Amino acid sequence: GFHIVSWMTGALDDVRKRLWNDARRDGDQEGVKRMRGVKYAVLKNPDRLTDRQDESLAALGNTDPKGQLYRAWQLKELLRTLLKHPIEQATAELRHWVFWASHSRIPEIVELSQKIRRRRPDILRTIELGYSNARLEAFNNRIKVTIRMAYGFHHVDNLIA
Structure with a gap:
């Protein structure tokens, strides 16, 4: 089976860590403060968030100057939802997702998009057959x-x- 949501969650966490370390290294106390409490908000499914995590997620767009964490989170959610769609729709959405991810200019996400592009036939076959391991x-x-x-x-x- 393919653990693409797990791959995406790992890449999202890597983006978060990089931005957190950049803010700390640059002495951006305001950025560090905004990043605090965001970890679990971005990694969990939106329907399972606590109220505090929900607030953190709502403020996600202002977390980093380039909006990389928010865009990475959006890509995670798109990827998570496309796995539940019929194969025709999932094929088109996966193609769109790979395009958007590869042009996101977020290094961790670009790398993941290349991995998913390589494994696309296997991923689509898994979606089509509906098998799970x-x-x-x-x-x-x-x-x-x-x-x-x-x-x-x-x-x-x-x-x-």
């Missing part, structure tokens, strides 16, 4: 938890007992 991921997690619980036991009998 969630069960496989859950099973793998269960195996890892079991292995972690078994750490230190010399024999399987001791673990089961």
